[in-house]
Amino acid sequence: MKHAPDLSRRRMLLGGAALGAGALLTACTSNEPDEPSGGGAQTAAAGNNQNAAPGQKVTIGFSAPAADHGWIAAITSNAKAQAGAYSDVEFKTVEAGADAAAQRAALQTLIAQKPNIIVLLPHDGKELNAFGLEAMKAGIPVVNLDRAFPDALAYRLQIKGDNYGMGVSAANYIVAQMKAKGVSNPVIGEIAGIDSLELTQDRSKGFADTLAQAGFKVANRRAAEFTADTGQREAASLLQALPKMDALWNHDDDQGIGVLAAITQANRSEFLMVGGAGSKAAIEAIQADNSVLKATVTYSPSMASSAISLARLIAQNKGMSDLVELQVPKEIILASETITKENASNYLKLGF
Amino acid sequence: MTAQTAAAPVKEPEKPAAEERRWWRVEPSEGLWRNLALVAVLAILIIAGIITKPELYSDGTWVRNNIFTILELASVIGVVTVGMTFVIIGGGIDLSVGAIIALAGVWSTTLATQDYGAGGMIFCALAVGIGVGVVNGILISYGRLVAFIATLAMLVAARGLAAQISNKQTQVSTSQFINDIAANDFLGVPVLVYILAAVVAAGWVLLNRTTFGRRTVAVGGNPEAARLAGINVKRHTLLLYALSGLCCGIAAVMLTSQATSAQAAMANLYELDAIAAAIIGGTLLSGGRGTIIGSLLGVLVFSTITNLFAINNLSTEVQNMVKGGIIVLAVLIQQIQFKSLSQFFAKNSKLTTS
Numbered sequence: 001m002k003h004a005p006d007l008s009r010r011r012m013l014l015g016g017a018a019l020g021a022g023a024l025l026t027a028c029t030s031n032e033p034d035e036p037s038g039g040g041a042q043t044a045a046a047g048n049n050q051n052a053a054p055g056q057k058v059t060i061g062f063s064a065p066a067a068d069h070g071w072i073a074a075i076t077s078n079a080k081a082q083a084g085a086y087s088d089v090e091f092k093t094v095e096a097g098a099d100a101a102a103q104r105a106a107l108q109t110l111i112a113q114k115p116n117i118i119v120l121l122p123h124d125g126k127e128l129n130a131f132g133l134e135a136m137k138a139g140i141p142v143v144n145l146d147r148a149f150p151d152a153l154a155y156r157l158q159i160k161g162d163n164y165g166m167g168v169s170a171a172n173y174i175v176a177q178m179k180a181k182g183v184s185n186p187v188i189g190e191i192a193g194i195d196s197l198e199l200t201q202d203r204s205k206g207f208a209d210t211l212a213q214a215g216f217k218v219a220n221r222r223a224a225e226f227t228a229d230t231g232q233r234e235a236a237s238l239l240q241a242l243p244k245m246d247a248l249w250n251h252d253d254d255q256g257i258g259v260l261a262a263i264t265q266a267n268r269s270e271f272l273m274v275g276g277a278g279s280k281a282a283i284e285a286i287q288a289d290n291s292v293l294k295a296t297v298t299y300s301p302s303m304a305s306s307a308i309s310l311a312r313l314i315a316q317n318k319g320m321s322d323l324v325e326l327q328v329p330k331e332i333i334l335a336s337e338t339i340t341k342e343n344a345s346n347y348l349k350l351g352f
Numbered sequence: 353m354t355a356q357t358a359a360a361p362v363k364e365p366e367k368p369a370a371e372e373r374r375w376w377r378v379e380p381s382e383g384l385w386r387n388l389a390l391v392a393v394l395a396i397l398i399i400a401g402i403i404t405k406p407e408l409y410s411d412g413t414w415v416r417n418n419i420f421t422i423l424e425l426a427s428v429i430g431v432v433t434v435g436m437t438f439v440i441i442g443g444g445i446d447l448s449v450g451a452i453i454a455l456a457g458v459w460s461t462t463l464a465t466q467d468y469g470a471g472g473m474i475f476c477a478l479a480v481g482i483g484v485g486v487v488n489g490i491l492i493s494y495g496r497l498v499a500f501i502a503t504l505a506m507l508v509a510a511r512g513l514a515a516q517i518s519n520k521q522t523q524v525s526t527s528q529f530i531n532d533i534a535a536n537d538f539l540g541v542p543v544l545v546y547i548l549a550a551v552v553a554a555g556w557v558l559l560n561r562t563t564f565g566r567r568t569v570a571v572g573g574n575p576e577a578a579r580l581a582g583i584n585v586k587r588h589t590l591l592l593y594a595l596s597g598l599c600c601g602i603a604a605v606m607l608t609s610q611a612t613s614a615q616a617a618m619a620n621l622y623e624l625d626a627i628a629a630a631i632i633g634g635t636l637l638s639g640g641r642g643t644i645i646g647s648l649l650g651v652l653v654f655s656t657i658t659n660l661f662a663i664n665n666l667s668t669e670v671q672n673m674v675k676g677g678i679i680v681l682a683v684l685i686q687q688i689q690f691k692s693l694s695q696f697f698a699k700n701s702k703l704t705t706s
Contacts, residue, residue, distance in 0.1 A: 021479045028476055029517050030464040067520035069617070195668060220665045228522055228611040229618045233425065237662035240421045243414055254522055261612040265535045281524070 058315035061115035074301035074352035100127035167206025186246035231258030253279035280351030390649035435599030443639030450622035451510035456604035457614035470529035485597015489590030514616035572639030632682035
């Protein structure tokens, strides 16, 4: 009994199917949209500022963690775009790798290239503090972005957002809404980000403190992981735990995609939701007013653009034009702004 | 008939007393004991929920929704665990399942694939899952790499490729059909639960009623003996990893539907959850033993714990410590020989009646 002829046909069919599937798949990796979307980077308008006139040439070294989240990706793209807007800036980046140790190694190569100034978003402020001290001692000023170095000698400028202030803004909005609706004992839920990060703890503390001032408290708090699928998972659990809710604060709009999905799947709409960080999708949803999302509090990756602008000023020995002092300040904490339907149009270009 | 009527020089041996044929005297298989223990754990968890939150459990609609929430929470991990169970029974391990889900999810939600509609997205996810599974299988069976190392490498590589394709952005799914899979009910039961049930049923049939399943147990128990018995061990191992990849592809569609989006960081650490569920369900890590029902019960135990902690507003840190404790406890308990326990009880009762 010959089996060979049957097998060869089967093999040919299987091989053909595999090749066909493979060819189809390789065609499906493109992410180019059919119509070009208007450029998304958030840059400072050059031109109406005397400081923006081209001056001495400077080299800016830049390092930020490898992006696994839209916010970090926006930081890097904003920095690049802002540097590109200045004709007198040469922009050098190094891939920061997966953790603080890899970033340290990458930064050593950056120092060897002798930039005029380094702009750094460290994986962890405490772990890269020593690098900041070393660079400052070697005569290269360091601009510390977002995750703070504990040592004042480790940076020339520290520019960061206000995590505690995010919680305060979110809570203020919720308190105002509850008072307006006349709800005396609201059931408030909270979906936080990665709990092991200090910034999450700061945000939750700001939220809880401000609510306590109004006599409210958080009924149930779940921690997701800044991704959409974990946001959906935790939101589904939260919605089960609180059969009736009045307000929900979600720390991050990227994980908010999953949170909104969970809300739609559970068919719940009796509460209002506040987002965080200010993604473009969230701002558009707030404008459209077609979901429970009514507001968001910013923590904008535009801080990278500001950091590059200020790094250029520091390297050229200039100060900020609105200040009387001749040099750039030591520490800048950006305010957390609340975006609602009324002012959403102003913030659309800042959404990431 | 003839035995009774024939004059019997040979006396028919006394028929054993009727009570010895009762089911509680019959040796139950170890697998059954294990599964009953898991059902008992589930019952304890549910009772704990009732005790701590009586006001929630008093509402019938809430209880029904809660059961479906637990099942939906378990659905994606359950599908992955079915594939993982096959791989572990066959003597291997697959650390890359989370990364395969991420890659399949990201690949199927690129703008190019979404142009093909829901059918194209589903085909893409399944094809990517099977493809990566086949690569794993080739590396392990024909390339003779250790399964741990090969799938560890795939874990890193697949996530990297996913990040590259998605440019580290979250890709939102615009396909209403896909998004509806997680949002819709069919005859009152969520569609995700149907998919889980279908995959579990198919997995059970495949393991227990086909030669593929028999060969899997043989290959896992003793690969050399299986090879000498005529089983093509290399090809069978390849098929096992392809099966695991297929389950990951299905899970990718389900997870994309739940989150209405996909990103390179999705399905984080799913491999650990799947392995833990398979182990507490009675699958032997060294291969050769395991059940699909046990794995499903393992997944349900973890989902019920998550639900219990959520409704009681307990933090994730405590939940993770409890999960770790349960895994250790489950494996320790399984080491008790159930056979000797029931023999011990049977011996005791014989002494008293005789």
